[in-house]
Amino acid sequence: MRRKTILVVEDGTEYVETFRRLAMPEAQVDFLPACDVQAARRILSERRVDGVFLDVVFDRIPAGNLCGNLEPLITRFAGDDARAFDYLARNQGFFLAHALAPLIPPGVPVLLAYDFSSEPARLAALKTRLPRLEGVEDGVPISKVLERLLR
Amino acid sequence: MIAAALLSALLAASPEEPTRGDCSTDAVALSAEAEELLTGSGPRPAAATLARARELTRAARRGAPSSALSLRAADLAFAAGDVEEGGDLLAAAAEAAGPSLLSPPELLLLARRADERRRWHEAIRRYWDLSRSLAAAGKRADWIAARIRDLEVEAEAEAVAPPSAGPPIEARLALADGKRALAEGRLREAKERLLLALRLSPGYVEALLALGAVETRSGRSAAAVRAYKDALSLEPDRVETVTALANLLWQEPDRGAKEESLALLDRAVALRPDLRSLLRLSASRWAEFGDAAKALERLDRYLQKADPREREELASLRAALARRVRGVKEGGPSLAQVPAEEPTSKAVDLWRKAQVYVGRGDPESLSSALPLLAEAEKLDSSLARAPELAAAIHERRGEWAQAEAALRRAIRADASRASTYESLARILERDPKRFAEAVEVWRKAEGAGSSEALFRLAQWTESAGRRSEALSLYRRYRDSAPAGLHTAESVAAIQRLERRRKVETVTAVSGLGLMILAAGFAIYRLNSGRTFAEWLTLRPSRAQDVRPLMGRLRHEALKHGGLLLSDATGRLENGGDEVRRETAELLLARLYGESGSRGVIPEAENALSQLRSLAREDHVRLNLHRDPIFSWLLRGIRALRRARGSLRDIAESGRASEQVASRAARLLHRGTQCFRLASGAEIERALDRASALPVRVEALRALLARVAEEEGMKAPTLEPVGVLALHETLPPVRIPAIDWETIWRNLFGNALAGGRARGDSVRLGLLAQRRRDPITGEARLRIVLADDLASTLSPAQIRSRPADRGWGVIVELLRRNDGAFDVTAPPAPGFTKGIALDLPALEEPS
Numbered sequence: 001m002r003r004k005t006i007l008v009v010e011d012g013t014e015y016v017e018t019f020r021r022l023a024m025p026e027a028q029v030d031f032l033p034a035c036d037v038q039a040a041r042r043i044l045s046e047r048r049v050d051g052v053f054l055d056v057v058f059d060r061i062p063a064g065n066l067c068g069n070l071e072p073l074i075t076r077f078a079g080d081d082a083r084a085f086d087y088l089a090r091n092q093g094f095f096l097a098h099a100l101a102p103l104i105p106p107g108v109p110v111l112l113a114y115d116f117s118s119e120p121a122r123l124a125a126l127k128t129r130l131p132r133l134e135g136v137e138d139g140v141p142i143s144k145v146l147e148r149l150l151r
Numbered sequence: 152m153i154a155a156a157l158l159s160a161l162l163a164a165s166p167e168e169p170t171r172g173d174c175s176t177d178a179v180a181l182s183a184e185a186e187e188l189l190t191g192s193g194p195r196p197a198a199a200t201l202a203r204a205r206e207l208t209r210a211a212r213r214g215a216p217s218s219a220l221s222l223r224a225a226d227l228a229f230a231a232g233d234v235e236e237g238g239d240l241l242a243a244a245a246e247a248a249g250p251s252l253l254s255p256p257e258l259l260l261l262a263r264r265a266d267e268r269r270r271w272h273e274a275i276r277r278y279w280d281l282s283r284s285l286a287a288a289g290k291r292a293d294w295i296a297a298r299i300r301d302l303e304v305e306a307e308a309e310a311v312a313p314p315s316a317g318p319p320i321e322a323r324l325a326l327a328d329g330k331r332a333l334a335e336g337r338l339r340e341a342k343e344r345l346l347l348a349l350r351l352s353p354g355y356v357e358a359l360l361a362l363g364a365v366e367t368r369s370g371r372s373a374a375a376v377r378a379y380k381d382a383l384s385l386e387p388d389r390v391e392t393v394t395a396l397a398n399l400l401w402q403e404p405d406r407g408a409k410e411e412s413l414a415l416l417d418r419a420v421a422l423r424p425d426l427r428s429l430l431r432l433s434a435s436r437w438a439e440f441g442d443a444a445k446a447l448e449r450l451d452r453y454l455q456k457a458d459p460r461e462r463e464e465l466a467s468l469r470a471a472l473a474r475r476v477r478g479v480k481e482g483g484p485s486l487a488q489v490p491a492e493e494p495t496s497k498a499v500d501l502w503r504k505a506q507v508y509v510g511r512g513d514p515e516s517l518s519s520a521l522p523l524l525a526e527a528e529k530l531d532s533s534l535a536r537a538p539e540l541a542a543a544i545h546e547r548r549g550e551w552a553q554a555e556a557a558l559r560r561a562i563r564a565d566a567s568r569a570s571t572y573e574s575l576a577r578i579l580e581r582d583p584k585r586f587a588e589a590v591e592v593w594r595k596a597e598g599a600g601s602s603e604a605l606f607r608l609a610q611w612t613e614s615a616g617r618r619s620e621a622l623s624l625y626r627r628y629r630d631s632a633p634a635g636l637h638t639a640e641s642v643a644a645i646q647r648l649e650r651r652r653k654v655e656t657v658t659a660v661s662g663l664g665l666m667i668l669a670a671g672f673a674i675y676r677l678n679s680g681r682t683f684a685e686w687l688t689l690r691p692s693r694a695q696d697v698r699p700l701m702g703r704l705r706h707e708a709l710k711h712g713g714l715l716l717s718d719a720t721g722r723l724e725n726g727g728d729e730v731r732r733e734t735a736e737l738l739l740a741r742l743y744g745e746s747g748s749r750g751v752i753p754e755a756e757n758a759l760s761q762l763r764s765l766a767r768e769d770h771v772r773l774n775l776h777r778d779p780i781f782s783w784l785l786r787g788i789r790a791l792r793r794a795r796g797s798l799r800d801i802a803e804s805g806r807a808s809e810q811v812a813s814r815a816a817r818l819l820h821r822g823t824q825c826f827r828l829a830s831g832a833e834i835e836r837a838l839d840r841a842s843a844l845p846v847r848v849e850a851l852r853a854l855l856a857r858v859a860e861e862e863g864m865k866a867p868t869l870e871p872v873g874v875l876a877l878h879e880t881l882p883p884v885r886i887p888a889i890d891w892e893t894i895w896r897n898l899f900g901n902a903l904a905g906g907r908a909r910g911d912s913v914r915l916g917l918l919a920q921r922r923r924d925p926i927t928g929e930a931r932l933r934i935v936l937a938d939d940l941a942s943t944l945s946p947a948q949i950r951s952r953p954a955d956r957g958w959g960v961i962v963e964l965l966r967r968n969d970g971a972f973d974v975t976a977p978p979a980p981g982f983t984k985g986i987a988l989d990l991p992a993l994e995e996p997s
Binding site for chain 2: 087090
């Protein structure tokens with residue numbers, strides 16, 4: 001049986017570590033970490049992945065590495081650069097999903113670390129671009145997340 | 152032998168003769184007739200002859216008493232076998248004419264006769280006479296000196312009071328009642344009960360001591376002195392009695408009483424050399440009495456074991472005494488001897504003799520006393536005083552084991568004697584390892600009526616920290632021994648403990664008050680303050696500041712915590728050592744931020760701290776403990792914090808016990824449950840309830856009418872544009888009502904002002920569009936206010952306006968509420984432009 005590969009995009013190493021140590025450590029899974037959109041793009045272009053996990057908040061990487069067009073945000077926030085950057089960092093997972101969507105094969109599950117349980121329409125709207133996008137509800141254990149990534 | 156030979160010769164020279172008659176009163180004639188009668192009867196006179204001769208001689212003595220006739224009569228009495236009368240006559244002759252008249256055998260006869268009759272002093276005198284008589288004849292009789300020494304002991308022993316029997320139970324009960332009444336201050340009743348005890352048992356020392364205490368407290372010092380003296384006569388070595396009496400006598404005005412007091416005090420010092428305070432007291436009283444030499448001698452003895460501070464304190468007194476000393480030394484007054492009583496038994500005689508030896512105090516005498524006491528104990532095992540005295544001798548000789556054994560025998564013989572228990576307790580106290588045993592014996596002594604025991608137990612309970620019990624014991628001692636050895640110390644201790652009790656009471660009351668205040672404050676703190684929802688309801692404009700903070704809390708704590716905790720708990724519960732260790736390491740890093748990771752708990756606490764700071768800026772105390780959402784989060788954090796130690800043990804040891812792993816798992820499980828209850832969605836809902844605003848066209852029309860009225864203008868119609876219906880329900884937007892109204896007031900004001908400037912009414916239209924952010928997918932509402940005014944401002948120009956008025960206010964409020972602003976093309980014919988507001992909206996129910 002082929003080993004599965006999961007791309008984990010996060011600004012630290014917490015998710016990868018947690019996946020490796022807690023989520024079915026006996027499973028035949030490789031976790032490929034990526035800390036920004038460039039790294040994720042590189043992996044997706046070089047490797048076949050069986051699942052993508054996206055963190056949402058990226059406040060530990062340089063602002064220049066953040067994915068997303070800053071101009072409209074600065075306009076939106078009335079020229080407030082700091083607020084625009086903060087918004088971008090706090091919602092980086094969404095921007096990543098948007099940017100990586102063309103590179104992710106349609107059948108590959110994508111889990112975004114965001115709880116859509118009270119915003120189903122929002123998830124539905126995002127699924128138009130990534131049909132297998134799912135949210136991660138608060139309180140869900142990491143093993144369940146991995147199960148969903150490997151489905 | 153000499154007497155026997157003499158008597159034989161006399162008998163041989165006494166022939167039996169017929170009598171002449173008894174009528175004559177002439178002593179010479181009568182005597183001559185008697186002699187004639189005897190001469191005629193040969194060496195062995197008949198009994199009748201001898202009797203007649205004795206009658207004649209007796210008659211002659213009546214007529215003219217003389218030593219010679221007495222001696223002759225004695226001879227005849229002895230010859231007749233009447234030793235009793237013979238002895239009496241010899242004694243009478245000796246008394247009348249002196250011992251030199253008698254021969255050594257006669258003197259011996261008299262000495263032995265007195266000896267047999269236990270007339271010790273007479274026997275001693277006769278032996279001395281015999282000794283002198285023999286010495287005059289050039290003969291030695293060493294045995295006489297030894298016998299005299301024995302007789303002297305006997306004579307002294309006779310003066311010793313016999314030991315009293317143990318008091319009957321009725322007397323002991325009366326004593327107990329009396330002491331209780333004394334302790335409660337019912338002095339009259341106490342005296343009645345104690346007198347009853349003494350009637351039932353006249354030699355009951357404890358009752359006498361208690362009576363002394365009653366009389367002292369009643370102010371009848373003479374009666375108290377009598378009671379103590381009676382007690383002392385029965386137990387001369389009881390230091391409690393000696394000191395009580397000494398103190399009482401010292402209070403008397405006459406000098407004789409004071410002298411007696413001083414002697415008693417010296418005796419107490421001799422009895423209890425370990426009580427150094429007695430020496431100091433003795434020194435000061437001798438000094439007060441005016442005998443500097445004795446005072447100095449006692450002070451020097453006291454100073455031998457004094458510490459430097461005491462030496463310094465007493466240096467001036469010593470110097471003054473030394474100056475006054477003239478070298479005169481006086482002997483202390485002697486105590487009156489106890490009247491002799493008839494001996495009760497051989498055992499008692501032996502005990503009395505031993506007492507005399509002990510009184511002499513030299514090693515030889517002490518050695519002589521022990522066999523006597525052993526014999527006495529053997530003869531009468533109930534004679535407790537015998538082993539007790541033996542114990543005293545052993546104590547003096549430092550033979551502690553023998554002393555203890557003797558005292559235990561004494562207690563077995565008579566368990567009612569307090570002094571025996573006291574002595575035993577003091578011996579046991581010498582060994583620190585037997586302290587508990589000593590305390591037990593002191594308790595028994597107290598039960599037997601010992602005041603000393605009360606004091607010692609008081610000291611012990613005080614040192615053991617049982618101050619209330621100690622206070623009670625000190626009080627009992629003070630009441631039962633008002634002139635006792637430790638009265639001053641007891642009074643001081645009572646004052647000290649009462650002061651301390653007062654302080655403790657005040658402290659306890661204050662502490663209790665503080666605790667009540669603290670509890671009240673804690674209850675107030677727990678129940679006061681505002682919940683998260685209450686705060687936001689009060690200050691809805693805070694929602695925009697709080698929202699990113701809550702987003703972080705939700706993501707970093709609730710989501711990451713949830714992802715981590717369930718699986719980690721399972722691995723701790725079911726994994727092997729290595730799995731547990733790895734899991735614990737991961738949890739330490741991820742929960743607490745060890746090893747440089749971002750910790751769930753620090754993140755959560757940081758977010759909560761910032762939340763509280765924001766509330767404080769609004770002068771609101773945020774009470775998250777009574778918050779229905781955040782209280783669970785706090786409980787979860789607390790549970791996880793408590794798990795840290797166990798997790799560290801597991802991570803560091805690698806081989807944690809099941810108990811440690813189980814505890815860690817239990818706490819993690821609790822934390823997980825609490826985090827689940829602290830729903831992130833509920834936090835969002837609370838934010839939206841406080842700050843989301845339903846958008847209604849009718850409400851905007853009403854606002855336009857108010858603004859126009861304020862401007863003194865006629866309100867234009869606000870036309871729905873496009874598909875917007877008049878009564879359509881639009882999704883609520885995330886903006887506080889006050890901001891919303893301010894924005895629209897400014898927009899309407901600008902439009903109305905533009906119309907006024909143009910000189911006619913402005914046409915206004917309203918368009919609403921639901922939309923989603925193309926990237927984040929979040930719901931937004933775009934509302935466009937269309938007008939027919941000529942536009943001269945670009946969006947960039949509008950954004951650059953000052954934030955405190957007009958367009959600048961609108962831009963600033965939108966920025967704060969995550970909104971956007973734009974100037975658009977006219978949304979419908981008849982309008983020249985549109986002012987578009989783009990605001991985050993709530994998800995509509997599907």
